[in-house]
Amino acid sequence: MPRKVKLADVARDAGVSQGTASNAFNRPELVRPEVRERVEEAARRLGYAGPDPKGRLLRAGKVNAIGVVVNFDLKYFFSDPFSRMLMTGVAEVCDARAAGIALVSSINDAVAAWGIGSAVVDGFVLQCIEDGDRLVELAKKRGLPFVALDHDPGPDASLILIDELGGGRIAAEHLVGLGHRKFGILGLEFSGEGHTGLVDMARREAAEYDSTRDRLIGYSQVLAAAGIDVASVPVIEAQNDAAGAAKGAAELFDAAPDMTAILAMSDVVAIAAIQEAAKRGKSVPGDISIVGFDDVPEAAASIPPLTTIRQPIVEKGRLAAELILDGGPVRREKLPVNLVLRQSTAPPRHA
Amino acid sequence: MPRKVKLADVARDAGVSQGTASNAFNRPELVRPEVRERVEEAARRLGYAGPDPKGRLLRAGKVNAIGVVVNFDLKYFFSDPFSRMLMTGVAEVCDARAAGIALVSSINDAVAAWGIGSAVVDGFVLQCIEDGDRLVELAKKRGLPFVALDHDPGPDASLILIDELGGGRIAAEHLVGLGHRKFGILGLEFSGEGHTGLVDMARREAAEYDSTRDRLIGYSQVLAAAGIDVASVPVIEAQNDAAGAAKGAAELFDAAPDMTAILAMSDVVAIAAIQEAAKRGKSVPGDISIVGFDDVPEAAASIPPLTTIRQPIVEKGRLAAELILDGGPVRREKLPVNLVLRQSTAPPRHA
């Protein structure tokens, strides 16, 4: 196989210097049309497809691409509405600046280490659902700028999160305000070892994942303030996919057959709870009220439409991408959340 | 800002040659522990994070990454179950070989050209739903290997597709075999200019998109062979997202109020048809039978579960990624399809 033709070959063949040939491709206006034509002709003859980005890259120092480190499993990633919205935001700003997006998966430590260590990008967005600390560590080692999402990477790195605790409070206040006293909490994972089902007090307090922990604290504060014994409110730990959510919802109904209200830590699990209620012949919101979290598109489309805590997911993605691409200083942003009232909540029947 | 420290700096500082320093990082077993320690020490002192992939890249010539060119809009991409399954396959083999994935969007021609022209990858997977010819042209110009999916890029490039026509035939044969005579066809887009609604004969024959065209031919062959006047069977063109599918389904029911069977060109539109049927008080499969296409996970989960034509989407993704990463010769693969019998089809009531 003949050595690949490069710019220098084209230049020689066209009888111009390499610099001129480079200009012919990258800044054609600087080159006399006649000469440019000669260069293009030579390129065609030699089968030269244009300057190779690899060379340009090294030269330029900047890649103009951003790596999105995907928590755990790409299959989950693509099926999760939250991740989808996030990527919409990221993609929006990348498209606007002609920047690339590299997906870095982290199914296991080796893959994550390899990916973060060798992705050709200017920085990373870390979706820290699974093992945030580890990803942060890897990103720090790589030495490129990065933003951690929903997980504190320590003071010298950027962070975007939402007011998880406040969101938890708003959800609980809404339900308490409606008059509910019998609660069930449908939570997400507390830590990485795959435990699901009922969560005892020790585990509640040892929650490793920031979002889960803070949302639960928010719920608990409000419930306690309303004189409800939080320890007696069942908390279920569920995985945030279709199967895990269905299982968790069933477990919650089993654990608290007389509850009138569910605080759900994501819309995915909230919707599973709606379905489980239907399966058990309970009407929402007649027999049972449910508040979700996130406000993904599915929340508005569910039957009944889900009352939920909205967080600005797309904006989160946009902000994260901008942070990396603009290369500014370290920033820590806490985005606001708010209650979106729809039809899955109502006063309890006998209030 | 001080010039970035590079391998040479570390080597000098550690009092070794650059080659040794390189080995210390990449093939530590070749370096005496004591020397390696000295190099690592120097790196730490200088704040050197390890060899920069950009340099390695140029040197190695190979990137070990694959670009997935996403049809049109990333938002659609992430929400489309078909794309999701495809990416699952791609991601599987990329993860297994520690290869990267770059998302190249093509919202418009400029973005596509820029992305395909400058992505740092070894090759492309072209998802040719929208404007296949244009993407193929761009990829050819870039001069990197690529695989076109579901769209013929011409003889000198790789192609993976499925037996669209055969799939159409199987679907129609199933329904005809059940005794149906009154059909409606819920199709996907015929070409790129955003037309939706009823499709006249001229447009049917001028279909630009390969999948749509071939599935329709498959349907038509079987219907005609059964003595059904194909020209009188309404064909609706719908966009393959939630909103477009719902709209198309409604249009089809309006156009053919007495049909007993629907041939749907994707599961997404088929499921919309199930929902539209429910909305109009028709039972599936009691009043109306529906056959989808693709067999995405949603098909099995719909109510009733959807009878559909399965195509091996995940495998398609795997195969495509392997083709690029293994750098073999041009290949053209036609993958088989088959009927998956579930509960959305039955004989017509008065058959």
Added chain:
DNA sequence: CTGTTAGCGCCTTCAG
């Protein structure tokens, strides 16, 4: 084991 060297392909001064 370790050091030397020659590029990988390109772009951008700088001098004409």
Added chain:
DNA sequence: CTGAAGGCGCTAACAG
């Protein structure tokens, strides 16, 4: 407008 030259950061081949 064009030509010459240096260097982006790294690694593989080869010579000690």
